[in-house]
Amino acid sequence: MLGRILALIVKELMGLWKDRKTRFVILIPPLVQVLVFAYAATYDVKNVPLGIWNEDGGAQAAELVRRFAGSPAFLPAALIESPAEARRALDSRRVAAVLHIPERFSADILARRPAAVQLLIDGRRSNTALLVNGYATTILADAAENLGVAQTPPIVLQVRDWFNPTLESQWFILPGLVAVLSLLMAMLVSALSLARERELGTFEQLLVTPLQPFEILVGKAVPGMVVGFINANIVVLAALFWFRVPLQGSLPLLESMLLLYMVTGGAIGLVISSLTATQQQAMLGVFVIASPMVVLSGYAAPVANMPAAAEIVGRLDPIRWMLVITRGIFLQDMAPALVLQTAVPIALVGFLVFLLAWVAVRRALR
């Protein structure tokens, strides 16, 4: 039995490797994606185009403007002279925020009266708006101090960020990409492998041979697993050596968890394929399953933000648990016991799904 499975695996890998286009598709795009997405996925707010509406000629107002303009978070983009202009600038997205300093500002500061400043923010990008809020408050506090305003706040909040003291977005995104990209590729390749065989007619030839359905499934899952594993490690290497994400935990542990994870990915691809008739349908199936999986995993937006129902369904999602593991091993030196515990749902889902694929293929043969 082992010999037959091995023969099938060798044949599959040869087939993948021989086609120049497939070789290209397996290696290059992951590399490109890693580089692009790691730089794209930034939660930092930088260079926010700022409109400056200064109705006050005084030195204090000028000082405030200087501070805002000088901050890396903002990029002065327009001088505003009227409410209509402010409205136009915001509507047309020429600026994402407008700093409005009223006439009395400098006078109020000098007279030690409460002074007010207004910030109009484009709410179309809500996350940015929230972060702009934070930056602006900080800038204002610094400005107040400098302006000699008697404002010692009653409370100062001192923040310490665990594991990622400088809040590098990439440290967060890259371990996530390891999990997401590899599973998508594993699912896609294994689903297409099986669908292709059936569509081209070579599947029947396989069925007539001594190969049992179980052996065929294993053989068909392996190319997906290999491709996914390679992809995962491309991202790992990029993370470690290009982006210098620290690896606090154990690499062998990470790799062994990845192997388990790939088995699950390959199995899911097989199930999708066994329920469809053509390669196009298989691809569609993978898309339909993959999208919710990525979203519910907490890759793009935190699990904590999801409605309760979504969060519960998400517990079936292997990506979700793998994200915890990759982020944990990279940034947290996660204890092996905890890693294994987190890996249990992955293994369970993989086993059940493989069983499902086996039943589906055998049923299809009747």
Next chain:
Amino acid sequence: MIAWLRMRGLVGKEIRQILRDPSAILIAFLLPVVLLVVNGFGISLDAGHMRVAVVAAAPEEVVRGLIQSLAASPYLDPRRMPDVRTAEAALADGSVLGILVLREDFIQRLQNSHRWPAQAQLIAKGTDPNSARILEGYVGGALTTWAEDRGTERRTLLPGGISLQFRYWFNPALRSADAIVPGVIALVMTMTGTLLTALVVAREWERGTMESMLASPATMVEIVTAKLGTYFVLGMASMAMSILLSILLFDLPFRGGLLPLTAAGALFLLFTLGLGLFISTLARNQFVAAQIAFITTMLPCMMLSGMLFDIASMPHWLQIVTFAVPARYLVSILQTLALAGNVWAVLLPNLLCLAMAAVVAIGATLAVTRRRLD
């Protein structure tokens, strides 16, 4: 160059193929529903009920007041914990997102304005930088409110000081859904558009029917136009459904006009369909076409369209790259139409870029197909 009788024949064949293989119908109508529901409900940048552990060495009544104040914020979910060690364990295993620590001298320092500021410590989990920053903002705000309330009670507010007033344009409640759902619609259209056509041509090559079509008098322009036309109709129906669904399910506002919406949708659809055909023609076999389609649509659309991550904050070279991602233009148009209305200063340049993208994609397809003939 185009014989209408032949076109009718070609289009008829495409229609019959679609009706017989449910894939296309599923892509056009089932996939969008799935994507919308999942992404719309699943992706939320609205942090709500962020669990914060509170460890405070202070009189009981003060701590209770603080916790109430924190709980009053719709964004925070405070949990009292006896000591820092317990709290740190909770932070490590993820049951809380942050720890607010108030040491013994906090209350004394707070009550004596000469000893201001009193220091409070927030320990956040830096593995998720976005949430960490948001948590910082909310906790800071809640603390300040609490201090001010106490101040009002005891009249220890100082004169002077600068206050910062915020006003949000278009999305006063800062619902992330209103900003994200347009992005999801763009994602849905990207995927459906490309998927509808990505395998079509490759499949014909694989099955050998392409050769017989090439042997017929139909020109390449006719063949490509017939495919594009048929799938265009399907795609527009799909888009209409997606928008209606968004309005129904997510209360998406729609303050813009139907004309710019249709124009944007049509142009974008032409682009994605063209892209799909291009991939399909180049790949010539479905296996490769599928992988390329997958890679070039889903993740780039999510990451580079401005849907989740702010383009202006990306490195400069990457911002230039996003100009080549048409989803970016669509997201901008949709966000504006939904929340702002017909702001032509935004709509026109973006529509123009979409038009260019469509021309490039279809032109490329025709160019590649013509070459394949010899």
Next chain:
Amino acid sequence: MIEVRDLVRRFGTFTAVDHVNFTVSAGEIFGLLGPNGAGKSTIFRMLCGLLRPSDGVARVAGQDLMRAAAAARARIGYMAQRFSLYAELTVSENLRFFARVYGLRGTHGQAAVDATLARFELENVAHSVSGALPLGLKQRLALAAALLHEPEILFLDEPTSGVDPLTRRDFWTRIGVLADSGVAVLVTSHFMDEAEYCDRLGIVSDGRMVATDTPGALRRRVRTAALPDPTLEDAFIEIVAAAGQKAQAA
């Protein structure tokens, strides 16, 4: 070697195979002839274990292949109608794969592959990509792969469709040699002239086996004064027409 008794296959209300009976012994070449849609392929697939019969018995070497262990499947060879080997692999890579799948490993497997390459005169193209071969060579490769493991029973589904007459004759010569060595061969075909090569023929029409006999006997059956020297084609047409009339009368 091959035994078919009261074989039935229904697809919903449509009966594709209706109580078919025949046997094939070792060393015999049995041809299944019939118009398109008569049920030949369905019978084939049930015998190969690819389809479950609705009723009746389809046994190969005494075993039901649907339930059989791997060892039983190693005793049959199958050549599909369409080229169903791996187009992206070379000739020898394809053969090596099937050798391993049939349990011929290591040096034993390599020897089998080499012997097969020689036997089928494929040595020159051993390293050519299968998909790029001309049709005749593809057929030869498919046959070679089916015989690699020296099966006792051979199933050939329309093996010579689209192939030139010379290649066809070469093919049938090989089949003859095989049969002489004791292999039972079951063939389906459209071509009447090929039917002459078979030891016995079964004519299938509308799912029913309407005649089973040697080619000569079938020709003699339709000999009349008007048709003193009928070809097999005449015989076929007559028999199928007669069967059709009988079915209508019933």
